[in-house]
Amino acid sequence: MxxxxxxxxxxxxxxxxxxxxxxxxxxxxxxxxxxxxxxxxxxxxxxxxxxxxxxxxxxxxxxxxxxxxxxxxxxxxxxxxxxxxxxxxxxxxxxxxxxxxxxxxxxxxxxxxxxxxxxxxxxxxxxxxxxxxxxxxxxxxxxxxKGLFVRPPYVSTPDDVDFVDNKNYRGGLLSRNVRPANVIEITHVHANIETNIVGQALLVGLAQVAKSQKVRDYCSKGKEIAKKHVKLFSNILMDDDIPAPIPSDIVVSDSTVTPFSDKLIMFHSSLLISSSISNYATASAASLRTDINTTYIRLLTEIAKYANDGVNIMINNSWLEEPPQPANHEQLTHL
CATH class of the missing domain: 1.20.1260.10 (Ferritin, core subunit, four-helix bundle)
Structure with a gap:
């Protein structure tokens, strides 16, 4: 207690x-x-x-x-x-x-x-x-x-438990005889495909309705990044003859009337990026196949740069609220 x-x-x-x-x-x-x-x-x-x-x-x-x-x-x-x-x-x-x-x-x-x-x-x-x-x-x-839930892929698994006894299990960036993705890697790849599809659709709509051209351009860039990431992750599954998830009926209208302030749009984008960074870092740590692990690291660098661009837009427009921080004692001694 x-x-x-x-x-x-x-x-x-x-x-x-x-x-x-x-x-x-x-x-x-x-x-x-x-x-x-x-x-x-x-x-x-x-x-x-x-x-x-x-x-x-x-x-x-x-x-x-x-x-x-x-x-x-x-x-x-x-x-x-x-x-x-x-x-x-x-x-x-x-x-x-x-x-x-x-x-x-x-x-x-x-x-x-x-x-x-x-x-x-x-x-x-x-x-x-x-x-x-x-x-x-x-x-x-x-x-x-409603028959709309996109399930992770079904896979055939061996009957017996085994241990990794060959360093080739991790593969290499240029290896041609890479093993199929294991169920842990498939889980993360699938989840990140679905997350990017949802984020892509959100950004398509926000890019249409944002008032500032800089915010529109930022959302459009995010949409293209998400689209590229969906393709990269889908290829990982399809190379192993595993179907990639495709959510249906994700429709964005042609409205250009904004329901949200640009400040909210940028914050929402930032929240999605933070979630993606966390997801990719977790997936990278859990992926034993070198090419998959390296893909996450490369994409992390890309979205971190994109996130930084968003922070700069928010700072320039006085939209970024400063989190609480402790007193700067060094600064106080020079008042």
Whole structure:
């Protein structure tokens, strides 16, 4: 049990709550707009649950920060969304989007919980993980019921367990006799294909509606990067005669009326990039085949540069909110 005396929030606890405020304030804006442009009653129910989840997490994280006398980030508000803007994405896309964002939530909240001591913050993060799990399961069930869930590939596996006894198992960059990808490598490749397809469609729409030409160009560049990565990952599977996932009915309309502020668009893009960087790093560490491992490392370098370009756009427009940081004691001594 936590000690009776009042404990301050640690750096990691402040970071988790601060990020939750930012991310969920964006989520409230996005889901509010989606709800104004949805036809399918089942999809609408999932969107309502997603909105409620984001609103609750936003309120709870703000309350904990206030109780501990910490500043509340500005984040996003009604000024950053136009719910009455025309539809930009299909109902089916909403499901793929929510499924992906639920996965992001599970990852972010899980990492945060493992670095947290204070009981109130752990309780908040534990509930957030439970809500993200529930949201994922609800979305997965609906996708399955509609025949839209893109399953990872089925593969034939040997009957017996074996051990690697040859260094050639890792292969080489120029090796012609490379082994087929194992199930762990297939899992990560499949997941990254699907994530990039969802991100690509999102950026297609955002590139159409952003007000600033620089933001439009940035989203267009991200769309091309995602398209290229989908092709590279798909080739890894197809070279082993494994089908690549192809989500269906991901439709982007021809609307050019923006539902979101450019500030929100850039933040959303940044969140997707951060998720991709984390996914690629994890996949690289888990991939024993040299060519696959090296592909992730190469692509990480590309998206890190793309992310840096986005940060510069946000800084130039005063859109990048500065995370809390400790006092600069060296600077204070020279006042």
């Amino acid at each position: 936590e000690a009776d005396h009042q404990t301050r929030l640690t750096a990691s606890e402040i970071a988790a709550l601060w990020s939750s405020c930012q991310n969920n304030s964006m989520g409230v804006c996005v889901f509010t707009y989606f709800l104004e442009n949805v036809d399918d009653a089942d999809v609408k129910s999932i969107l309502k649950y997603a909105l409620k989840t984001s609103e609750r997490a936003l309120s709870q994280s703000k309350d904990i920060l206030k109780e501990n006398k910490q500043p509340i980030p500005v984040g996003f508000s009604v000024e950053d969304v136009s719910p009455d803007a025309p539809r930009l994405y299909s109902d089916t896309y909403y499901l793929y989007y929510i499924k992906n964002m639920a996965k992001v939530g599970l990852s972010v909240y899980g990492v945060a919980l493992a670095t947290t001591a204070k009981s109130t913050v752990r309780a908040f993060l534990s509930q957030a993980i439970e809500s993200s799990t529930d949201l994922y399961n609800k979305t997965a069930d609906l996708l399955l019921s």
